[in-house]
Amino acid sequence: MTFSTSSASPSVQDGLAVIVVAAGSGTRLGYGMPKALVPVAGRPILDIALESVADALPTARIIVTVPAGDTELSAVAAAHGARAVTGGATRAQSVACGLAALDSSARFVLVHDAARLLVPGRVTASVAAALESGERAVIPVLPVNDTVRGVDAQGHSTGTVDRSGLRAVQTPQGFEARLLVDVNLRAGLLERDQHGALAALDRAEDPEGITDDASLIERFAPEVPVTFVAGDEESFKVTRPFDLITARAVLEQRAR
Ligand SMILES: Nc1ccn([C@@H]2O[C@H](COP(=O)(O)OP(=O)(O)OP(=O)(O)O)[C@@H](O)[C@H]2O)c(=O)n1
Ligand SMILES: C[C@](O)(CO)[C@H](O)COP(=O)(O)O
Secondary structure (H helix, E strand, O other): OOOOOOOOOHHHHHOEEEEEEOOOOOOOOOOOOOHHHOEEOOEEHHHHHHHHHHHHOOOOEEEEEEOOOOOHHHHHHHHOOOEEEEOOOOHHHHHHHHHHOOOOOOOEEEEEEOOOOOOOHHHHHHHHHHHHOOOOEEEEEEEOOOOEEEEOOOOOEEEEEOHHHOEEEOOOEEEEHHHHHHHHHHOOOEEEOOOOOEEEOOOOOOOOOOOOOHHHHHHHOOOOOOEEEEOOHHHOOOOOHHHHHHHHHHHHHHHO
16 A cells, blocks of 8 residues: 655644654664764754654654653754653653653554654655554555575574565554554553553563564554555664664765
8 A cells, every 4th residue: 555645634743643762772873872862964863853754744743752861862852842751661661651641632643763763754644644544553664675584593594484475664653543552551551540641651571572563553453454555765773883874875865
């Protein structure tokens, strides 16, 4: 399914909130500071990520999860008119912190990794457009380019996997807001207090196999289809130092 527009319609932005998760430590990047603060072409990753989101969704409400005790990322969020909230110990727990801060009027919610700082507006807009057209869970994906093999406990190949049946998953992932709240409640990542207010729960670890938001839908609301839209190579996640070289190159190319 494809929804190719360059910016989301005003009607969908009206009821849409975006949670940008930026509370990670960036261990694999190894800069000794939260990854979202690491500069790319002189600007913090979060600053560029928020600009990318705002390109497609200029009027959407944005919540940014930041590490406990942070002031710098919160200032970047404020400069974009976004609200900063303290995240959790894992990505999933940070998303739950963002959901607990959600306005009750939000009909749709997009969850985006700050680390995917260069997501093209077309991708964000097509996730929002798919929600507007009635989809309840929408994720951008790409085909897998490399040959993929299984591996056994000894580290030997168990054979080639048919990659025509595989997709690499990106963000932003979009959901009907009530659905994403509901699966987070069922997963024990969120709870409601006696007044009905949502609160994120501290956990030692995430439910097994939960690596993104759509996997919560698949586990806790399997009757809801997860719909694909076309992702983009420029939505890659900055994970290791090499990714910073690519990010700089993309920014330079866009500036030309
Ligand atoms: N407790 C966490 C962990 C991750 N994230 C966010 O989730 C996104 C994807 O996570 P990942 O790339 O794994 O980031 P880090 O956890 O920072 O990386 P690492 O595992 O190398 O420490 C990032 O934007 C990151 O800031 C978050 O908000 N809260
Ligand atoms: C959510 C995600 O970006 C989808 O590809 C990814 O699962 C984040 O997890 P990671 O293990 O930290 O790369």
